[in-house]
Amino acid sequence: MRITLKRRVTPLPWTRHLIIPASILAAAIFGAVLFLWLGVNPARAYMEIFNGAFGSPYDFSEVLVRATPLILCGLSVGLAGKMSIWNIGAEGQLVMGGVAGAGVALFLSSHLPGPVIIPIMIAAGFLGGAFWGLIPGFLKARLRVNEIITSLMLNYVAILWLEHLYFGPWRDPAGRGFPGTAMFPDSAWLPRFFGTRVHVGLLIGLAAAVLIWLVLAYTRWGYEIRVTGANMRAAQYARINVTRNTLWIMLISGGLAGLAGICETAGIHYRLQQGLAVGNGYVGIIVAWLGRLQPGSIVLISILLGGLMVGGDRIQISMHVPSAISLVLQGAILFCILGGQVFQEYELRILPKKR
Amino acid sequence: MKMSFISPENPPAVIMKGIVKKFPEVMANRGVDFRLLKGEIHSLLGENGAGKSTLMKILSGYYQPDAGEIFVNGERVVFRSPRDALAKGIGMIHQHFQLVNNFTVTENIILGMSGPIRLNMTVLEKEVAELSDRYGLSINSRARIWELSVGEQQRVEILRMLFRKVNILIMDEPTAVLTPQEIEQLFVIMRRIREEGGSIVFITHKLEEVLEISDYITVLRRGKVMSTIRPSKVKEKGGATSTELARMMVGREVILEVGKEPIKSDNTLLTVENLSVRGDRGELAVKNVTFSLKMGEIFAILGVAGNGQRELVEALVGLRPKEDGQVLLDGEDIATALEKIAYVPEDRTGLGSVPDMPVLENFALTLRGRFSKGPFFRWKALERLAERLISQYRIAVPSLNMKARQLSGGNLQKLILAREFAQKPLLLIAEQPTRGLDIGATEEVWQELLRLREHCGILLVSGDLKEVLSLADNILVIFRGQVMDIISTQNEERLERIGPLMAGVRSSK
Numbered sequence: 001m002r003i004t005l006k007r008r009v010t011p012l013p014w015t016r017h018l019i020i021p022a023s024i025l026a027a028a029i030f031g032a033v034l035f036l037w038l039g040v041n042p043a044r045a046y047m048e049i050f051n052g053a054f055g056s057p058y059d060f061s062e063v064l065v066r067a068t069p070l071i072l073c074g075l076s077v078g079l080a081g082k083m084s085i086w087n088i089g090a091e092g093q094l095v096m097g098g099v100a101g102a103g104v105a106l107f108l109s110s111h112l113p114g115p116v117i118i119p120i121m122i123a124a125g126f127l128g129g130a131f132w133g134l135i136p137g138f139l140k141a142r143l144r145v146n147e148i149i150t151s152l153m154l155n156y157v158a159i160l161w162l163e164h165l166y167f168g169p170w171r172d173p174a175g176r177g178f179p180g181t182a183m184f185p186d187s188a189w190l191p192r193f194f195g196t197r198v199h200v201g202l203l204i205g206l207a208a209a210v211l212i213w214l215v216l217a218y219t220r221w222g223y224e225i226r227v228t229g230a231n232m233r234a235a236q237y238a239r240i241n242v243t244r245n246t247l248w249i250m251l252i253s254g255g256l257a258g259l260a261g262i263c264e265t266a267g268i269h270y271r272l273q274q275g276l277a278v279g280n281g282y283v284g285i286i287v288a289w290l291g292r293l294q295p296g297s298i299v300l301i302s303i304l305l306g307g308l309m310v311g312g313d314r315i316q317i318s319m320h321v322p323s324a325i326s327l328v329l330q331g332a333i334l335f336c337i338l339g340g341q342v343f344q345e346y347e348l349r350i351l352p353k354k355r
Numbered sequence: 356m357k358m359s360f361i362s363p364e365n366p367p368a369v370i371m372k373g374i375v376k377k378f379p380e381v382m383a384n385r386g387v388d389f390r391l392l393k394g395e396i397h398s399l400l401g402e403n404g405a406g407k408s409t410l411m412k413i414l415s416g417y418y419q420p421d422a423g424e425i426f427v428n429g430e431r432v433v434f435r436s437p438r439d440a441l442a443k444g445i446g447m448i449h450q451h452f453q454l455v456n457n458f459t460v461t462e463n464i465i466l467g468m469s470g471p472i473r474l475n476m477t478v479l480e481k482e483v484a485e486l487s488d489r490y491g492l493s494i495n496s497r498a499r500i501w502e503l504s505v506g507e508q509q510r511v512e513i514l515r516m517l518f519r520k521v522n523i524l525i526m527d528e529p530t531a532v533l534t535p536q537e538i539e540q541l542f543v544i545m546r547r548i549r550e551e552g553g554s555i556v557f558i559t560h561k562l563e564e565v566l567e568i569s570d571y572i573t574v575l576r577r578g579k580v581m582s583t584i585r586p587s588k589v590k591e592k593g594g595a596t597s598t599e600l601a602r603m604m605v606g607r608e609v610i611l612e613v614g615k616e617p618i619k620s621d622n623t624l625l626t627v628e629n630l631s632v633r634g635d636r637g638e639l640a641v642k643n644v645t646f647s648l649k650m651g652e653i654f655a656i657l658g659v660a661g662n663g664q665r666e667l668v669e670a671l672v673g674l675r676p677k678e679d680g681q682v683l684l685d686g687e688d689i690a691t692a693l694e695k696i697a698y699v700p701e702d703r704t705g706l707g708s709v710p711d712m713p714v715l716e717n718f719a720l721t722l723r724g725r726f727s728k729g730p731f732f733r734w735k736a737l738e739r740l741a742e743r744l745i746s747q748y749r750i751a752v753p754s755l756n757m758k759a760r761q762l763s764g765g766n767l768q769k770l771i772l773a774r775e776f777a778q779k780p781l782l783l784i785a786e787q788p789t790r791g792l793d794i795g796a797t798e799e800v801w802q803e804l805l806r807l808r809e810h811c812g813i814l815l816v817s818g819d820l821k822e823v824l825s826l827a828d829n830i831l832v833i834f835r836g837q838v839m840d841i842i843s844t845q846n847e848e849r850l851e852r853i854g855p856l857m858a859g860v861r862s863s864k
Contacts, residue, residue, distance in 0.1 A: 218731055218732055218734075219730045219731055219732060220723055220727040220730060220731070220732050221730060223716065223719060223723060223732055224723075226712070226716075227709055227712070227716075227720065230709045230711050230712055231705070231708075231709040231710070231711075233702075233705055233706050234705075234706060234707070234708060234709045234720065236674060237672075237674065237698070237700065237706045237707065237720075237721075238720045238721050238723070239673070239693060239694075239721075351435065
């Protein structure tokens, strides 16, 4: 028997929509083996994960809380990816967005009228991330420096800068040595909904997804971005200003990650502290690729991953499985979905052994 | 020529019977019979999309037929992959070479072959060099691919096949990328392979080449065999040779003569003065070129590929900086008048289109300025124009949502031409506009260029003498980046010197 992959001449019909469910099923089977090995009933474990994530409105609200920064970071990476720019720096841009917004909340809010504090703080978050994104953008556009390396390295710079601030000059003097800034004034807290922790950041993320989709599909500029991503030489041939668009895309991409940062800071933590740089920027890369750079899919994938994180936390407590199981399951799902996407472009052929 | 007699002891090299191949949108082969004798150069002639490449990809194992049988040296075979076909001595050289640029010739040749883990490169290089000498390929087995010209790279592909003991060699439009001199060299090599007993299938749609090189010709049209003939038989009918074959290919009379009137206008549209441009490696690829083009004129730049034409055009359209000199379009510096130029580039998939985007979005590439309303794109309006252009230029596109990469070369070229014509430019730059097109499509493009010159000036960059003589009012012959001469096509006496000029020889007075 020989197994070969053959490139599809025509794209798959409606069955392509089954690829992701089938991939998740495959990952679930893999996970089931693991649960059995741990002496846990897989059916019960999955029920528990599902209930933990989607069982009650409150549980689901926690999923949305987890998904919010993933949506914004996924869009950040996905938008740049549309132009074939690989922004690995969403993590650092997220941090810089948090820092810039926190600066407004901590030092400017007492001088500002109440209603404008939050908008100004959010704008500052966007600009903080945008500034951090523009650095690799400028280096790429003007000097052809590889953005993968520069954006990645700037993550470490941003995180060290963040730590310097909350360990040093911005540390809360009343914090009894606890590393972190003082708590933001109430006027800089993002509104939450229905008594849950779901905050305005979710709406910002959804609005950004719709806006990006509209811009890419229906505007001339969005078209230029897509052409540049698909064939750079053709873009130059068509007199598209690639340099200028690179700067704009990195500015917006960084800004989106920056929004994730300020929304986490002002929506959940209410201060700058250690929990800001927890890898949402990196998960955003995975989200963007699993969502094939499509804004709508990025939102769905973010919610799915958020659900897995919340449900994974639940079984860790209720069924006493190691905390790593949630990460292993995440890994299995990513692996299967990425592997499953091969079937969108290729078909599997199993041929009898050569005579 | 050696005659091969067919007998049970000496069967033909290949027999293909009743080959059928269906693709989702088209039936590429509808019951094709094909026979290739040993020691024969067999031309497969047909328009774009006639099914030539498909038939040969079946023979070389890239595709599996939906029906039909294949016999190699009298033995029934079923190929599941190119590897199976190679094992029977059948190899195909594609239009796009499959070589690793950073590897040496020898490394490329042994790539994918089984052998010992430790390679003795010295011995292998010697073997490759010997094989190269035997067939007169003159290839340095230690050279890296990027150092070689296109013609040499093609010879490496031939060498790779010969090294794998291929005796049935299929070449898919091998002459499309070659200069006239390189074509002659290729023909010498093909005859040499025939002398050694090998068989060659030569896929092409250039009639003169077919008549020159083939022992046999099979004409395909719309997936069916129209005729199988010897060129000598065609020649017997007097001067009707090319026309005869052309008629079989396209099924209608094709007139290769293009009627044209001399230009009427005196308004100078484009002036190029002392233009110098650097090439990719920093060398001066264009040196002090000066010429001017009138409104309504077709001005040809003729030369063997690689003599600075590409750099010249790229400098004109703003894709490459000028080193020196001045270019004025309609009295204005060309850098500020780029939107008045339409450019049909030679590199259709790399520069002129986005293969992974739908047909409609490929129309938008240079027309997007006219179809924007504020920041928004007027896709509906563009769709109407695209549909009109598709029917006007008879582009075979089943759907505007189809990816451009699914179009055949000829249809993609028509799309680009239609799009650039639709810009109603002041200056049209057409680079090798008919390269790789069949006769029918070539003639349509020529007629269209002649119609268009009523409204603009056309700079035609071509290596095809016939194209240039049929269309141009004036011909600039370029050699190593320099102007050899500018000749009016009215001046028949001077036209005879074009050949030597293209080769860099100025006649001594």
